[in-house]
Amino acid sequence: MIKQYPVDYIAITQGYSDDHKSIDLGWKDNPNVPILSCGSGYVENIYYLNDGGNVLKIKYDDKTSTAFMHLKSDSIIVKVGDRVIRGQNVATMGDTGDATGVHLHLVMYDESGNRINPTKYLYAFPNQTINPEDESIVMRYNTYVEYTVQSGDTLWSIARKYNTTWQQIYENNKEVIGDNPNLIYPGQVLKIPNNVITYTVQPGDTLWSIAKEYNTTWQQIYENNKEVIGDNPNLIYPGQILIIS
Ligand SMILES: [Zn+2]
DSSP states (O other): OOEEOSSSEEOEEEOOBTTBOSEEEOOSSOSOOEEEOSSSEEEEEEEEETTTEEEEEEEETTSOEEEEEEEOTTOOOOOTTOEEOTTOEEEEOBOTTTOSSSBEEEEEEOTTSOEEOGGGTEEEOTTSEEOGGGTTTOOEEOOEEEEEOOTTOOHHHHHHHTTSOHHHHHHHOHHHHOSOTTOOOTTOEEEEEOOOOEEEOOTTOOHHHHHHHTTSOHHHHHHHTHHHHOSOTTOOOTTOEEEOO
16 A cells, blocks of 8 residues: 655654654644545544644554654544545644644554554655655655546546545646536546556565565565466566556
């Protein structure tokens, strides 16, 4: 699953280290920054910590989770158990708990609950801006693909084709579509966030090592790429392009 950074302006004010197994995200012009779900999943928990302040925890469909901390008081607009999608506004940045200023303290966990470095898993989407100083920290980028509307298409049918939601397509194409997401016309060119992760095999790679890197299983990668790999999952070659998810 491709997950995005939870803010539209990515400013990493403190990176991931042994002393700070999380990242801090800051703000630029206005501290009331909408906090967005990184992916599709469920609201797992909402609670208060003396140090973390208001905390919202989301469990994603790939079993990873994130905790958003120091959230502004009364800003959480989802409930425990709610379904959320990538990019959905769930709360507002704040400074509750033991925070020196308004920022988002973002903790990310793997499926076993171990803390992992968010910059290795989150993608910067094309509609997100990266603070120039942080371009070296952000590791993964997503891109748009262009789609020309055909007669009979709806945002919903296009979303299905591209493994995304009609809301995400609408969000990224409001200027083209206008106020009514039910009205699209043949010939309109829409920008679809690319939800497919590909990987080019390097010397020494195995499906297992690639799967570990992307937090998936070698079986899943093999399943996605049988036509490229052939009958033997132990034989992959440098230069092959594999679809990860
Ligand atoms: Zn922090």
